[in-house]
Amino acid sequence: MQSRFFTVVLCAAFLGGMSAPAGLQAEGDKDAGRAKAESCLGCHGIEGYRNAYPSYRVPKVGGQTETYLIAALKAYRSGDRAHPTMRAQGAGLSDEDIEDIAAYLAAADGAE
Numbered sequence: 337m338q339s340r341f342f343t344v345v346l347c348a349a350f351l352g353g354m355s356a357p358a359g360l361q362a363e364g365d366k367d368a369g370r371a372k373a374e375s376c377l378g379c380h381g382i383e384g385y386r387n388a389y390p391s392y393r394v395p396k397v398g399g400q401t402e403t404y405l406i407a408a409l410k411a412y413r414s415g416d417r418a419h420p421t422m423r424a425q426g427a428g429l430s431d432e433d434i435e436d437i438a439a440y441l442a443a444a445d446g447a448e
């Protein structure tokens with residue numbers, strides 16, 4: 337009986353510990369992100385989301401969820417997402433840069 341009680345307490349402690357970093361991760365700084373995202377908008381802010389040359393589709397990133405944007409940028413940085421253009425973009429970003437940029441883009445609903 338007693339050991340079962342401890343199992344429950346330990347599980348709760350473990351789950352609590354797991355959720356804390358996830359909560360922290362979503363606290364990017366929007367204002368810092370706006371400055372850091374400026375170069376991104378050269379591609380992501382263009383009308384029709386189509387680059388002039390070479391002609392390829394650029395996805396709309398403004399208004400996507402922060403969690404998704406963080407995951408996407410980290411995947412480009414690590415090479416899990418192979419697109420060469422975005423790999424080059426992600427390569428120079430720190431975790432903090434990614435979180436700031438994601439916070440800014442998630443809150444943006446304009447042309448980004």
Ligand code: HEC
Binds near residue numbers: 373378380405417
């Ligand atoms: C030279 C043009 C260019 C620049 C500059 C650029 N991107 Fe991209 N981005 C693209 C293209 C093209 C894709 C689609 C890649 C693919 O198919 O995986 C993309 C994809 C993305 C995605 C994934 C979107 C989705 O719906 O899955 C995110 C997030 C993103 N870019 C963010 C950024 C950020 C943040 C920056 C600035 C640090 C940036 N991009 C700079 C061209 C660019």
